[in-house]
Amino acid sequence: VKPGFIAFCHPDLEDVVQKMPGFKDVVDYGSMSAYPTEIGSVGNVRYLASTVFTPWADGGGLKAGSGTTMISTTGTNADVYPVIYIAADCAAVTPLKGATALTPFVKNPGIVSDSDKLGQRGHIGWKTYFAALILNQLWVATAEVAIPEL
Numbered sequence: 001v002k003p004g005f006i007a008f009c010h011p012d013l014e015d016v017v018q019k020m021p022g023f024k025d026v027v028d029y030g031s032m033s034a035y036p037t038e039i040g041s042v043g044n045v046r047y048l049a050s051t052v053f054t055p056w057a058d059g060g061g062l063k064a065g066s067g068t069t070m071i072s073t074t075g076t077n078a079d080v081y082p083v084i085y086i087a088a089d090c091a092a093v094t095p096l097k098g099a100t101a102l103t104p105f106v107k108n109p110g111i112v113s114d115s116d117k118l119g120q121r122g123h124i125g126w127k128t129y130f131a132a133l134i135l136n137q138l139w140v141a142t143a144e145v146a147i148p149e150l
Helices: 011-018
Strands: 005-009 023-025 038-042 045-049 081-086 091-093 102-107 123-128 132-134 140-145
Touching: 005 011, 011 023, 011 038, 011 045, 011 081
Parallel strands: 005 045
Antiparallel strands: 005 081, 023 038, 038 045, 081 140, 091 132, 102 123
16 A cells, blocks of 8 residues: 555444545555555545544434435434545644653552541543644645435
């Protein structure tokens, strides 16, 4: 698979992606390794599936308005699935480095307080920092699609 774009989609789109003309399964990549959760590629786009990209229930047109019956939560309107396309270097994140990148806090059980009269509870938490930035908005695109019922 040649270098290209990455598309993130919901696992419900796997069958649709696999039926696209020019689909190449990850098992056919040869020596090139696949990303975790990668479905395969179509042209120069590699598709990765994740349940993070949840559909918008009944967010589209009529379930059977186009002549093809689409997946629908209530049976009225088609569910809409986002597909996010990105190019290399479209975004950046800060790395967590140094002694102050993460500050853990621990309160062991056995310490009596006004909120825990018997000292039965312990707590663990942390403070950290994180920043992300879209570097080039033109290198990010979203497609909103419906999926035909099988």
